[in-house]
Amino acid sequence: MGKYRGGSTTVLKPKTTQQVSQIMKWCNEKRIGVVPQGGNTGLVGGSVPIRDEVIVSLSNLNSVRSFDPISGILVADAGCILQSLTDYIAPHNHIMPIDLGAKGSCQIGGNVATNAGGLRLLRYGSLHGTVLGLEVVLPDGTVLDQLTTLRKDNTGYDLKQLFIGAEGTLGVITGVSILTPPAPQASNNVILALPSFDNVLPLYKIVKRQLSEILSAFEFIDRTSYDLAVKHGQGRALSEDEVAGAECFVLVETSGGKREHDEEKLNNLLESLLEVDTPLINTGVLSQSPAQFSSLWALREGVTEAVSKEGKPYKYDISVPLSSFKTVVDATREHLRSKGLLGDGAVKHVLGYGHVGDGNLHLNIVADSYTPEIQTALEPFIFEIVASYRGSISAEHGIGAMKTHALHYSKSDVSIALMKKIKMLFDPHNIMNPGKVLE
Ligand code: 2HG
Ligand code: ZN
Numbered sequence: 001m002g003k004y005r006g007g008s009t010t011v012l013k014p015k016t017t018q019q020v021s022q023i024m025k026w027c028n029e030k031r032i033g034v035v036p037q038g039g040n041t042g043l044v045g046g047s048v049p050i051r052d053e054v055i056v057s058l059s060n061l062n063s064v065r066s067f068d069p070i071s072g073i074l075v076a077d078a079g080c081i082l083q084s085l086t087d088y089i090a091p092h093n094h095i096m097p098i099d100l101g102a103k104g105s106c107q108i109g110g111n112v113a114t115n116a117g118g119l120r121l122l123r124y125g126s127l128h129g130t131v132l133g134l135e136v137v138l139p140d141g142t143v144l145d146q147l148t149t150l151r152k153d154n155t156g157y158d159l160k161q162l163f164i165g166a167e168g169t170l171g172v173i174t175g176v177s178i179l180t181p182p183a184p185q186a187s188n189n190v191i192l193a194l195p196s197f198d199n200v201l202p203l204y205k206i207v208k209r210q211l212s213e214i215l216s217a218f219e220f221i222d223r224t225s226y227d228l229a230v231k232h233g234q235g236r237a238l239s240e241d242e243v244a245g246a247e248c249f250v251l252v253e254t255s256g257g258k259r260e261h262d263e264e265k266l267n268n269l270l271e272s273l274l275e276v277d278t279p280l281i282n283t284g285v286l287s288q289s290p291a292q293f294s295s296l297w298a299l300r301e302g303v304t305e306a307v308s309k310e311g312k313p314y315k316y317d318i319s320v321p322l323s324s325f326k327t328v329v330d331a332t333r334e335h336l337r338s339k340g341l342l343g344d345g346a347v348k349h350v351l352g353y354g355h356v357g358d359g360n361l362h363l364n365i366v367a368d369s370y371t372p373e374i375q376t377a378l379e380p381f382i383f384e385i386v387a388s389y390r391g392s393i394s395a396e397h398g399i400g401a402m403k404t405h406a407l408h409y410s411k412s413d414v415s416i417a418l419m420k421k422i423k424m425l426f427d428p429h430n431i432m433n434p435g436k437v438l439e
Contacts, residue, residue: 001313003370004401006049008035013060017135017143017174023056024172025141033434034139036168038110039081041102043304043315044400046114046167050435058109061174064088066149072180073132073149078109078173094180097124101301109173115165117396119301122357123216123255124181127164134160135175139427147175162422167398168433170426184216184255186262189296190270191238192281193246197222197326199280200250203273204322204356206280207252210269214256217357222248222329224351225303228366232309234302236295242283250356251300303353307364311348314365314374316382319392325352325361328385332363332378339377346371360395383409404439 014020027034033053040047049055058079065075069092076085082103086096098111100118110116112134115127124130133148146160163170194200204218221229226249230237256262270284287293307313320328329352336342336350347367354362363382367374386393387409394403394410407416416438423430423438 001043001045001308001315003312004045004048004050006035007052008049008055009052011037011055011057013057015060017061017137020056020061020137020172020174021141021143023054024137024139027054027431028140028429031429031431033431034172035433036109036113036172038079038107038113039102039105041106042110042114042400043317043397044394044402046398046400046433046436047110048401050401053434056172058107058172058174061109062107065175067092068149069094071149071151072182073177074180075133075147075149075175075177076108077175078107078112080108082106082108082111089180090183093183095183096120097130097179097181098127101304108176108178112164112176113166113168113173114398115396117355117358117360119217119219119297119355121355121396122218127178128161130179131160131164131176132179133177134163134173136160136163136171136173138171139429139432143174144171147177149177151179165398167400167437169423169437170432172432185257186259187216187253187255187293188262188266188287189217189251189253189293190266190284190286191296191299192250192252192273192284193238193242194248194250194281195245196247200248200325200356201322203250203280206273207269210272211252211254211265214254214262214265215252216255217251217253219251219253219300219354220248220325220356221251221300221303221353222326222351224349225306225353225364226299228306228310228349228351229299229302232302232306234306235298235300236292237299238285242285244282246282251296253297300353303351303362303364307351307366311366311368312370314367314370314378315397316363316365316378316393317395317397318361318363318382318386319359319395320361320386320389321391322356322359324389325354325356328352328361328382329363331385332365332382335381336365336374336377339373341374341377346374355396358395379406380409386410399437401436404435404437407438
């Protein structure tokens with residue numbers, strides 16, 4: 001993001017878990033801070049040093065340890081790139097349960113450490129469910145080997161869950177055992193143009209009912225997000241007719257077991273949506289080939305990149321009730337306008353997109369530069385809106401360095417006190433990713 005910058009002088013690139021253990025032991029004895037780093041694609045500064053910590057890059061720990069094509073259980077080093085794992089299991093007709101725009105550079109260890117959500121969560125659930133085991137090096141160098149491949153293991157506290165989403169503050173994940181689902185036999189997608197945001201929820205209800213078990217994604221982008229994606233060459237632009245009068249768009253994906261069956265369902269859905277007196281959608285554009293399938297996805301996945309090309313982004317990754325997605329974006333826009341920051345001001349765009357099915361809105365504010373005025377206009381304003389809905393200030397990107405001061409908007413004092421005790425237990429000298437998650 002170009003927003004976080006530390007003063008580290010040293011990056012270590014261990015090739016084995018044993019080497020990670022030796023590094024941690026040394027750093028613990030010398031009280032040297034350590035930042036574990038995967039693909040460095042996070043959006044909250046979690047993998048960036050804030051002072052002069054040693055960076056431990058996992059990129060040389062990048063072998064697949066085993067894959068069982070019967071159970072679909074994959075055991076891999078933490079530094080394996082998500083896309084390369086996808087490629088590794090593809091010939092066995094399996095897919096990774098997680099997919100995100102950064103798949104070409106993010107690493108599975110980082111995905112797990114940040115509990116990344118992404119585009120398949122609707123179908124396959126979160127990493128808290130799909131990760132079966134972990135190998136973790138603790139701050140004192142102890143190797144915690146919980147790299148089991150069991151679907152069921154109900155033997156006391158499930159310690160691995162603590163490291164999923166801890167953002168490297170409790171230990172360094174070095175190995176991951178993960179359940180991979182069978183590859184769907186057929187995948188289709190369609191982009192739907194909607195005249196009004198108010199139609200998104202009724203549409204979601206209908207789509208869920210009609211597509212039922214083959215629905216695998218329901219992603220939302222507002223008009224500003226779409227226009228920016230197109231402006232910066234992400235994916236397939238729709239024709240002028242197709243986008244005319246559209247306030248927002250929804251990308252629906254199906255994944256199922258039989259192509260004809262799935263296509264019939266999708267076609268029936270489109271017909272039923274269009275053949276009514278007041279349709280919820282203006283139009284629907286179905287992908288007709290694998291290339292079109294990818295380029296419709298690229299429109300949605302490319303919003304982040306487009307935003308970065310457009311200017312300096314302020315990113316809020318929030319969980320709020322679906323019905324309030326638009327209210328939150330509009331309220332932020334109005335608030336910035338009232339402060340004289342939008343219009344002719346320093347802020348160029350306010351946009352919303354995200355994972356409707358997961359109740360997760362990505363609210364992005366694009367400015368010419370990062371300034372204290374914009375920062376104080378946005379915070380705590382946005383966090384207070386989120387708290388008013390009992391929402392989450394970080395639905396899937398984590399806390400990192402960006403939101404430590406705001407944790408209390410989503411976690412009670414009792415929760416934060418317990419988190420601090422857990423941190424003390426694992427990392428009494430506060431060398432693991434200091435200044436992240438907890439202040
Ligand atoms: C996405 O869903 C990512 O595209 C990134 O979570 C969101 O850049 C963002 O704000
Ligand atoms: Zn997302």
